[in-house]
Amino acid sequence: MVKLSVIYYSATGHGTAMARIVAEAGEKAGAEVRFRPVAETRDPQSFADNPAWSANYEDTKDLPSATGDDIVWADAVIFGSPTRFGSPAAPFRTFIDTLGGLWAQGKLADKVYAGFTSSQTAHGGQETTLINLYVTLMHFGGIIVPPGYTNELKFADGNPYGVSHITGPDNQNPVNDATNAALEHLAQRVVTTAARLAG
Numbered sequence: 001m002v003k004l005s006v007i008y009y010s011a012t013g014h015g016t017a018m019a020r021i022v023a024e025a026g027e028k029a030g031a032e033v034r035f036r037p038v039a040e041t042r043d044p045q046s047f048a049d050n051p052a053w054s055a056n057y058e059d060t061k062d063l064p065s066a067t068g069d070d071i072v073w074a075d076a077v078i079f080g081s082p083t084r085f086g087s088p089a090a091p092f093r094t095f096i097d098t099l100g101g102l103w104a105q106g107k108l109a110d111k112v113y114a115g116f117t118s119s120q121t122a123h124g125g126q127e128t129t130l131i132n133l134y135v136t137l138m139h140f141g142g143i144i145v146p147p148g149y150t151n152e153l154k155f156a157d158g159n160p161y162g163v164s165h166i167t168g169p170d171n172q173n174p175v176n177d178a179t180n181a182a183l184e185h186l187a188q189r190v191v192t193t194a195a196r197l198a199g
């Protein structure tokens with residue numbers, strides 16, 4: 001059975017919704033799944049005036065947070081982070097920066113990886129965020145499995161680099177059907193590829 005870790009950071013909850021879709025689709029594809037939010041690095045008081053951020057924090061704070069072991073354990077990892085200034089968010093990078101020891105031992109290599117992101121605007125850096133993530137995965141020696149346009153549905157969500165959601169001017173757009181389908185497709189593709197590599 002393929003082991004899939006879904007490791008993501010989310011402040012205002014879009015990433016959490018996306019990660020849940022990925023995890024469920026991974027299970028449907030036959031994987032054993034670890035669902036792991038990256039721990040919030042900010043004091044909750046600092047975002048107490050942001051209801052979406054506070055709600056997501058309350059919703060996820062008691063779940064086990066991502067650790068390096070969740071990558072070592074897995075055959076496949078799907079990462080998620082919001083786009084911030086065209087790159088993955090700092091808390092996500094803080095988690096990545098804990099992985100030096102495992103990287104030095106070669107324990108992050110030879111696994112299947114892919115990613116998803118969200119941003120407020122369509123051209124606000126979704127592709128650069130994913131490419132940024134994938135540069136790191138190259139350093140891991142990871143096997144990056146982008147979705148490309150390998151299914152008709154990718155022409156609806158339109159992102160061959162990974163999956164991305166546009167949260168909108170008020171940062172309140174829920175995940176739409178096209179993105180939902182693209183997340184399910186990504187999870188299925190990653191699990192299937194990992195199973196093939198395992199022989």
Ligand SMILES: Cc1cc2nc3c(=O)[nH]c(=O)nc-3n(C[C@H](O)[C@H](O)[C@H](O)COP(=O)(O)O)c2cc1C
Nearest residue numbers: 010011012013014015084085086118119120121124
């Ligand atoms: C510091 C900061 C920087 C951001 N930079 C961008 C950006 O470059 N482009 C963009 O479209 N949205 C940007 N956003 C909006 C976030 O991408 C959006 O709120 C996020 O995708 C929501 O994901 P989450 O609900 O999982 O936290 C930024 C938000 C913050 C807080």
